[in-house]
Amino acid sequence: MDISLNLKDLLILVLLILTIMLVVYLIMLVSKGKDTLKKVDSILDDAGKISSIAAEKTEQIDGVIDSAADTVMGIVESVHQNSSMISKIASVGTGAKAIKSRGEKKRSRKEEASLARAKSRKERRK
Secondary structure, X not given: OOOOOOHHHHHHHHHHHHHHHHHHHHHHHHHHHHHHXXXXXXXXXXXXXXXXXXXXXXXXXXXXXXXXXXHHHHXXXXXXXXXXXXXXXXXXXXXXXXXXXXXXXXXXHHHHHHHHHHHHHHHHHO
16 A cells, blocks of 8 residues: 655645644633633622722712811801900910010019129128
8 A cells, every 4th residue: 555645735734734733722722711701800890899889988988078178167167256266365375474474584683683692792701
């Protein structure tokens, strides 16, 4: 039994083997692509859940911020209305500080006078 192959038949056989290998490779590639798509779908589902949770929290925080802003504005208006009382309290504090500092100055003058008398007594004894 003799088998004779010409160059054309050999080329067709090689191309047929390469085509079969390419089909097998493409089947494996599609299989891996399917697994990858499943993972991507899972990740996108998780991202959707996280986004919905973040949206809910944002709405809750928005309400809290609005109420906090209203409270701060109420405080600012109250302080603004009572600013004359605050300035009176501040001027009373300033007056008290002035009286205290004047008393300290008097004490320091008295202390200086007594120190001068003590020095003069020491000089007389010598």
